[in-house]
Amino acid sequence: MKPYVMGIDIGGTNTVFGIVDARGNVIASSSIKTAKHANFDDYLNELYTEAHRLIEINDAEGKIQGIGIGAPNANYYTGIIDNAVNLPWPSPLPLAELVSKKFGIPVAVTNDANAAALGEMTYGAARGLKDFIMITLGTGVGSGIVINGQVVYGHDGLAGELGHVIVKRNNGRLCGCGRTGCLEAYCSATGVARSAREFLESRTEPSLLRNIPIEDITSKDVYDAAMKGDKIAQDIFTYTGTLLGEAMADMTVFSSPEAFILFGGLAKSGDLLLKPIREAMDKNMLSMFKGKPKVILSELKEADAAVLGASALGWEAK
């Protein structure tokens, strides 16, 4: 066994990567712009050059056991990325094969939320937990489900897409997936911004948010306004948290997790989001699970969790 693995997190904007040792120390890390290269070969060349710079500086040449990659819609079983709308490359893309060939090192891949769940289980808030659900609240809503200590991949490697459970069966918002009413259309950062537009149009009270051009409002703006006591902004968080808590009560009857771990930009909203989540879970929970699943915030920095989680996969690569 060699002493290091490399973890790579491919996001729509940035690709973060790092060299990690067997104890989970990030020896060194760096990043490149994902979106810069419409051609995957160009992207891979830059990634290889930058990663090799890290490897040389840290005297890690020949010491990388495997590479683990977290990327949207990456399939653990096939190593392929398919239908990843946030990435610039045509799909299907045989990611694991291409990276492995370029680096001459074994590669394993999974989606970014599963990688984050692995990172949280190995180094974060889920240490010691064998049954938990990680929900990533970013531009979209992702999830990594862990049952009995193992990430749930499903029969085709694509399980754990809880951002796409339907929370509004009728008259729901259009989701990026082409359907309507998905959790992601409401409880992502973009969902919160959409709620802001809806609330401002359908209500008449004054709001700090009315000082911002309506199409420019972000979830951060809503957070800032809510923290200043803005009623509409606070109601938006209550609405978001309630929908999420109702969905989490439904998820509980599936796998009875010990905890939900919230991760990503929106999770930083703290009690603004946690309070309505917990109230909705309590109100909607099947009695046998009432009060059981904890709701906790990730303890890892976003980039660290992703790189560490991906790196954990690196030990499995062959």
Place this chain on the structure above:
Amino acid sequence: MKPYVMGIDIGGTNTVFGIVDARGNVIASSSIKTAKHANFDDYLNELYTEAHRLIEINDAEGKIQGIGIGAPNANYYTGIIDNAVNLPWPSPLPLAELVSKKFGIPVAVTNDANAAALGEMTYGAARGLKDFIMITLGTGVGSGIVINGQVVYGHDGLAGELGHVIVKRNNGRLCGCGRTGCLEAYCSATGVARSAREFLESRTEPSLLRNIPIEDITSKDVYDAAMKGDKIAQDIFTYTGTLLGEAMADMTVFSSPEAFILFGGLAKSGDLLLKPIREAMDKNMLSMFKGKPKVILSELKEADAAVLGASALGWEAK
């Protein structure tokens, strides 16, 4: 290793039990009335007497390795039944401990739907499948979830209550669990009978079902009428199957099962139920899973599946 196990299925009406060999042959089986005994000790005495009669006749004394029991709300980890509204005994009831003490044989328990899933995996339609969801459509709606070849018990032993996902968030029917809008309130045999009453009251067309006192209508009556071409009865199955198919599309994003296996009285309705299920799944499925999960009917007789599934647990008992 001794040559036999005993499987016991405790239902609200009957308790069925059998001696099973390592190849899954039911050597002998029998049953007693569950509901006859308000006192659990009396029930256990009758069960012991009858089971021992079977054991003696079949020369199995001292040859039973373990006893597996499937019962409503039975907890795999604790061996306890809690809040089982269909059983006549006070809860919590330390089922595994009491039966083990009485028989002098190790006992393992799980809920009836999990036991049925084990039976189906070992001897039925799920042979060779590692990822499937069993849905039992009886008086209630139960489920047994298998991921990577293992039944999902969750951190507290109570996972897999998919009859209680919410399918009508607003204005839903009252469920036996005390909440409103659960899948079970619509897609169980009793749910179908409730739909019949709603449809007959809200619609004016003639229907064969109008010849039956409205409170006496059963799901079997609805099935019989639908098979005779009755429009309202057929619409009730379409309504039931659509709600179930929508819920199954949501379940798919969780664990990406290779198949759903339908089991229980209502599953015998065949295409009346399967057609709207498949249409609703197709219409509501996230594109990455579209057309993937099969929907198949159980291949086991209800009593056999329950006893065989419970007996499979018997090998694990210690």
